[in-house]
Amino acid sequence: MNHEGVHRRKFSWDTFSSVATLIPSLILLGVFVYGFIAWTVYVSLTKWNSFIPDFSFAGLMNYMAIFNTYRFQSDLRNIVVFTVLFIVLCLVVGLALAILVDQKIKAEGFFRSIFIFPMAISFVVTGVVWSWILNPNTGVNLILKAFGWKSLPSWFLSTTITPSIPIGQIQLGIPIALLAVLIAAVWQMSGFAMAVYLAGLRAIADDIKEAARIDGAGAWRIFFSIILPQLKATTTTIIIILTAASLKIFGLIYAMTGPGQAFVTDMPSLNMFQTTFQGDAFAQGAAIAVVLLLLIAVFIIPYLISTLRQGENS
Amino acid sequence: MSTLAWKRSTRLLIYLVLIILVILYLVPVYVVVVTSLKNNAEVSLTQMWNLPSVFSFSSIKAAWAQLGPNFGNSFELAIPATILSALLGSLNGYALSKWKFKGSNVLFFLILFGMFIPYQSVLIPLLRVMDTIGLYNTIAGLILVHVVYGIPIATLIFRNFYVAIPTELMEAGKIDGTGYWGIFRHIILPLSIPGFVVAGIWQFTQIWNNFLFAVSLTNPPNQPVTVALVNIAGSQTIQWNVQMASALLVSIPTLIVYILLGKYFVRGLLAGSVKG
Numbered sequence: 001m002n003h004e005g006v007h008r009r010k011f012s013w014d015t016f017s018s019v020a021t022l023i024p025s026l027i028l029l030g031v032f033v034y035g036f037i038a039w040t041v042y043v044s045l046t047k048w049n050s051f052i053p054d055f056s057f058a059g060l061m062n063y064m065a066i067f068n069t070y071r072f073q074s075d076l077r078n079i080v081v082f083t084v085l086f087i088v089l090c091l092v093v094g095l096a097l098a099i100l101v102d103q104k105i106k107a108e109g110f111f112r113s114i115f116i117f118p119m120a121i122s123f124v125v126t127g128v129v130w131s132w133i134l135n136p137n138t139g140v141n142l143i144l145k146a147f148g149w150k151s152l153p154s155w156f157l158s159t160t161i162t163p164s165i166p167i168g169q170i171q172l173g174i175p176i177a178l179l180a181v182l183i184a185a186v187w188q189m190s191g192f193a194m195a196v197y198l199a200g201l202r203a204i205a206d207d208i209k210e211a212a213r214i215d216g217a218g219a220w221r222i223f224f225s226i227i228l229p230q231l232k233a234t235t236t237t238i239i240i241i242l243t244a245a246s247l248k249i250f251g252l253i254y255a256m257t258g259p260g261q262a263f264v265t266d267m268p269s270l271n272m273f274q275t276t277f278q279g280d281a282f283a284q285g286a287a288i289a290v291v292l293l294l295l296i297a298v299f300i301i302p303y304l305i306s307t308l309r310q311g312e313n314s
Numbered sequence: 315m316s317t318l319a320w321k322r323s324t325r326l327l328i329y330l331v332l333i334i335l336v337i338l339y340l341v342p343v344y345v346v347v348v349t350s351l352k353n354n355a356e357v358s359l360t361q362m363w364n365l366p367s368v369f370s371f372s373s374i375k376a377a378w379a380q381l382g383p384n385f386g387n388s389f390e391l392a393i394p395a396t397i398l399s400a401l402l403g404s405l406n407g408y409a410l411s412k413w414k415f416k417g418s419n420v421l422f423f424l425i426l427f428g429m430f431i432p433y434q435s436v437l438i439p440l441l442r443v444m445d446t447i448g449l450y451n452t453i454a455g456l457i458l459v460h461v462v463y464g465i466p467i468a469t470l471i472f473r474n475f476y477v478a479i480p481t482e483l484m485e486a487g488k489i490d491g492t493g494y495w496g497i498f499r500h501i502i503l504p505l506s507i508p509g510f511v512v513a514g515i516w517q518f519t520q521i522w523n524n525f526l527f528a529v530s531l532t533n534p535p536n537q538p539v540t541v542a543l544v545n546i547a548g549s550q551t552i553q554w555n556v557q558m559a560s561a562l563l564v565s566i567p568t569l570i571v572y573i574l575l576g577k578y579f580v581r582g583l584l585a586g587s588v589k590g
Contacts, residue, residue, distance in 0.1 A: 017494035018413030021405050022421060025465050032462045033428040036436035036443075043438055097335070103328050113576050114336050119583060120572035122523035124540045125561045128547040129342045132349075132554060138359040139345075187339065195583055237587045248432045251525035255544050272434040277530070286438055293435040300430040304423055312419060 037293065044286035051280045062287040070169045072288065074263035075271050079295075081174050082182065082267070083246040089186045090242055091235065094193020101194070102201050112198070116191035123188065127255025130184035131156065156180035156257045159264055175264040181256060188252075189245065193238050200234030201227070240303045247296050268292045349558035350374055357555040377546075377559035383535055384542035385563075387453060391538055392521045395457045399464035399521075400513045404506060406465070407472025408498055412484060422473070429466035429586075433526055444531060451533050459531065460521045467520075468513050471585045475509035476502065508578070515575055516582030519568045539564045 047058045066072045097115050101108055118126065133139040134155040141152045158176040165172040204227060212222050250269040259266035259274070268288055276285025349357060353370035410422050433440075440459065441450065449455030479502065487497040528538040537545075546552050546560050572579050 014413060014494040015415050018409040018415060018418075021409040025402055025406050025425065025469070026421065028462045029425060029428050029465055032436060032440070032459075033431060034424075036439040037431070039439040040435050040437075100328060100332055100335075103325075105328065105332070111332055111336065112580075113573075114339050116576070116580060116583070117569070117572060118339070118342075120519055120568045120579060121565050122525065122540050122543075122568075124523075124525045124544050125565050126342075128543060128557060128561050129346055131547075132362075132558065133342060133345055135359075138362045142360065142362060187342070192583060195580055196587055199584060241587050244430045250434075251540070254525065254529075255547060269432060269434055272437075273526075273530075276438060282438055285434075289432065289434040289437070292432045296430060296432055300427065304426055304430075308419055308423055 040286045040289055043283055044290050046283050048283040049281040053282070058283065062283045063291070066284055066287050066291070068169075071259075071263050071266060071271055072268070073168050073170045075266050075268045075288075077170060077172060078175060078178060078263075078265065079247060079267055082178050082185075082249070083243060085174075085178075085182055086185055086189075086246045087239055087242055089182065090190050090193045091238060093186060093190040094238065095197050095231075097190065097194040098197035098201055101198060112194075115194050118188040119191050121188070123249075123251035124255040126184050126188050127252045127257075130180070130187070131256045134180045134183070156260070156265060159261050161264065175260075177257065177260055177264040181253065181265055184256060185246075185249070185252060189242060193242070196234055196238050197231065200231050204230045236303075240299055243299050244296050247292065268295075346558045346562050349555050350377075350562045352555045354553055354555065357553055373553075373555040373559040374563070376556045377563055380546055380552075380556075381539055381542050381560055381563055384537055384539045387532075387536060388522055388538040388540075388567075390453050391456050391460070392518050395460040395464070395521050396514050396517045398457070398461045399468045399517045400510050402461065402465055403468025403470075403472045403513050404503075404509065405498075406469040407474075407476050407509070408502055410469065410473045411476035412479075412481070412497075412502070413494065422469075425469055426466050428463065429470070433463065437526075437530055441530060450531060451536055453532075453536060456527060456531055456538070459527050460517075460524070463527075464517050464520070467586065468517060471513040471516065471582060472506075472509050474585055475506070475512070479505055511575065512578045512581045512585065515571055515578050516585070518571060519579070519582075522568050 044062055045058060045060070047054045047056050047061075049062075101111050101115075105111065135141075136152065136154045136157055140155075141149075144152055153176075156177045158180075160176045161171045161173040162176065163173045208226060209222055212226055217225070248269060249267055250273070253265060253267050253270050254273075257265040259270060269292065272285050272288040272292065275281045275288060279285075345362070348365055349362070350373050351369050351371070352366040353368075353372045356366055356370075357373075406425070410418055444450040444455050444459075449458060483501055483505075484497050487501050492500060522538075523540065524538075525540045525544070528541045529544070532538070532541065543560050543564050547557050
C-alpha cells in the first residue's frame with residue numbers, strides 16, 4: 001500500500017469526513033445486523049414459545065428441543081445433501097458452459113445471455129414454473145411417457161430416501177424429491193458459476209497455453225495441468241458464494257414444494273419461518289436461525305478475511 | 315481425417331452442444347409463454363407442450379386483474395429503495411476506497427458480513443421494531459429494510475468501482491485545494507455513472523425479486539408482486555394458465571432491465587463474489 005501514505009496524515013478534516021460518511025451506515029448495520037443477531041441469540045435462550053413473550057431464561061433448552069425434532073433433523077440432512085449436490089452440479093455445468101462459450105464462437109454474447117438470464121428472475125417465479133414442468137401428471141413426464149418410459153418419476157412429490165439409513169429419528173440418504181428442486185436451482189444459478197469461470201479463464205495468459213502447445217501438450221493435458229490448477233481461486237470463490245446462497249435457500253422451496261411430505265424438502269430457513277410466525281414458537285425459531293447463521297458464518301468469515309487480506313497485499 | 319476436417323467437425327460439435335443447451339435453458343420460457351397464451355378451455359395436463367390453437371390474452375388479463383395493484387407496490391418499493399441504496403453505496407465506497415484510514419478494512423469486513431447472513435437471524439427483532447415504529451405492513455418499512463440490508467452489496471460494488479479510478483485524478487483536486495467533498499462532487503461523482511448503473515440494476519433486481527422480507531413484513535393489500543404470485547400459485551382454484559401468466563408478468567420488469575443492460579447486470583453478479 002504505497003499510495004496510502006498520501007492519505008495518512010495526522011488529523012485531517014478529510015479523514016474525519018471519511019469516517020463521518022460511514023457513520024450512518026455503520027449505525028444502521030450495527031442495529032439491524034449485529035444488534036438484531038444479538039437479540040435473536042437472546043430470544044433463543046428464553047422461554048418465549050407462545051404468542052405471549054416470555055423472556056425468562058431457558059438456557060440451551062430450545063437448541064436441545066429443535067435438535068430432537070424429526071423436522072429439524074430432516075432439515076439438516078436436506079440442507080447438507082442439497083448443498084453438496086447443488087455446488088457440484090453448478091461447478092460442473094458452470095465450467096462446461098464457460099469452456100464452451102470461451103471457444104471464440106460466433107454470437108458469444110447471445111449464448112452467455114441465455115445461460116445467465118435465470119439469475120435475473122425471482123426464486124419464487126422459478127419455483128412456480130418448475131413445479132408445473134415437473135408436475136408428475138404432466139410436463140416432463142409426458143415426454144418420458146412418449147419415449148415409452150414405464151415407471152414415471154414422481155419428482156418433488158416422491159417420499160423415497162436412498163439409501164435409507166436410520167439415524168436418530170430420521171432416514172439418512174438422498175431424498176429423491178430434492179432432486180427436482182435441485183434441477184430448478186441449478187437452472188437458476190449455474191449462470192453465476194459460468195460468469196465467474198469465464199472471467200477466470202480469460203485471466204489465464206495465452207502465452208502459457210501457447211508454450212505448452214509448442215511443447216507438444218494435447219488439449220486434455222493443457223486443460224488438466226494448466227487451466228484447471230489456475231482456476232483454483234475462482235472455484236473457491238464460487239463454492240463459498242453458492243454455499244451461502246444454498247444454505248439460505250427459501251423462496252424456491254416455499255414456492256415449489258413447501259416442507260414436503262415427511263419434510264423431505266424442508267430446509268432450516270423454512271422451518272424457522274413457520275415455527276416462528278405460524279407456530280408462535282419464537283424462541284425455537286430463533287434457535288433455528290442461530291444454527292443457520294453459524295453454518296453460514298463458518299464458511300463466510302474465513303473467506304472474507306482471506307480475500308480482504310489479499311486485496312490489502314496486492 | 316485431415317486436421318482441417320477434424321477442426322471443422324469439433325467446431326460443429328461445439329455449436330451443436332451449445333444449441334442443445336440453449337434449448338434446455340429456454341424450456342421454462344417456452345412453457346410459461348405458451349401456457350400464458352392459452353385460454354381456460356385449452357389448458358390441460360395432457361396438452362401442456364402444445365402450442366395454443368388460438369392466441370388468447372384472457373389468461374394474461376386474468377393475471378393482471380389479480381396482480382395489478384401489487385405491481386404498484388413493487389415499483390413504489392423498488393425504485394426509491396434502489397436510488398437510496400445506490401447513493402449510500404457510492405458514499406461508503408468513496409470513503410473506503412479513496413480515504414482509507416486505520417481500521418477502515420475492519421469496518422469494510424463488518425459491513426460486508428451483513429450481505430451473507432440468513433435474514434432469518436434478524437427477522438424476529440426486525441418485525442418487532444418495525445411494528446413499534448409503525449412501519450410494519452407499509453411500503454416505507456420495506457424500503458427502509460431493503461436500503462439497510464442493501465448497504466453491504468452497494469458499498470462493495472462502488473468500492474471496487476472506485477478502486478479502479480486512478481488516484482492521480484484526485485491529487486489534481488487536492489492541489490487545487492478542494493477537500494473530501496469537493497473531490498467527490500467534482501471528480502468522483504461525474505465518473506460514477508457506470509457504478510450507479512451496475513449498483514442500480516443489481517439492487518432493483520434483488521429488491522423486486524425478494525420474497526422473505528416481503529412475506530414477513532406485509533399483508534394484503536400492501537404485498538409486493540412476489541408474494542402475490544405465491545398466493546396465486548398456492549390457490550387451488552386458479553388455473554395453470556393464469557399462474558404461468560402471473561409468473562410471466564412478475565418477471566417482465568427485471569427481464570427488460572436484463573435485456574437492455576445485461577452487461578452491467580453481469581458486473582453486479584461478479585461484484586457479489588467480493589474481491590479485496
